Amino acid sequence: MDDAPKRLVIATRNAHKTEEIREMIGDRFEVVDVTAFPDLPEVEETGTSFLENATLKALAISREVEGLVLSDDSGLEVDALDGRPGVWSSSFGGEEGNHAKNNERMMREMAGQEVRTARFRCVMVLAEAGEVLAHFDGSVEGRVLDEPSGGGGFGYDPLFAPEGYEQSFSELGAEVKNGMSHRGRALAKVVAWLDEQN
Template sequence: MSSNLPVLIVATRNSHKSSEIREMIGDRYRVMDVNDFPAMPEVDETGTSFLENATLKAVAISREVAGIVLSDDSGLEVDALGGAPGVWSSSYGGEEGNHARNNARLMAEMAGSEDRSARFRCTMVLARGGEVLADFSGSVEGRILEDAHGAGGFGYDPLFAPEGHERSFAELGAEVKNALSHRGRALEKVAAWLEREA
């Protein structure tokens, strides 16, 4: 990949997330993430909405690096659970980033529930020099499966079947998932904005 490409820094240490973004944005940007900057401080996600958390991360990281920073806050909203786990999706099982515990708690709370409707929601924020440039959102409707299926993806992917599909995100493969996903839909809007404005 050419080093002459503009750099887009993703405000995450989650290599799965930055890898998805790298795949979706193609060869238009050199995608880096916070792991490429070992001295980068942690950002406390104290917001109560995806937009608040995404903004906190984008603004904080963009004060530390040159160039455009993209942050993403996303999660799963389950109707039978009143929208939970929502902004607490990554720590729902009691330990940040422990997908197995998050999935186990979700399965326990959904046991016997007839309403299995849910959605993944994503909010992305672009910032530069500590200032927000724009924000974008995307979502995908679907349902929570009775059991986990598939070994692909990450997080709640084995438990979520998108609308119009019988198989989980973890079974559908990266290409199909990226075309349908909340992150893919938000990122399409990001890419269009960058084409026009950056």
């Protein structure tokens, strides 16, 4: 009988994200990401919701590799901006992945806004052999600050203070952030679901 752990493929090329997930999953699964499969195509995220984008990635990768595939899509939803930037969080400033430009645009659009509530949201999708098995979501409520604060983290972390805190995610540090993050909360649901299947 083969006692080797089942493989879980994370649909990302982001090593930090893979390691974060590996730590939460523990040794129940062999966690790898798409960098282990250099011939896999890039999946274009053409959806208009986190669920659509996460589903696109999970299905595309699960058709190409054996085992379970876990994908996610996440971003910042600002109430005063009608939920924007949402799925376009990483390109909000006009250039994909440019955190400084994204934060500059956020400060411009939020200047003078009294309603500053916002949330980070993450949606994760599990798929196998081209079929969706389940999807999960997690979010953390907070508010957008007037200006960036703190040098840690990435993305909108310097501009986002989670509920119950005066400091930004950048100031609070990785340990506090990861303990309440949208990705951590979604992943906890994934882990619970996987445990139920065994």
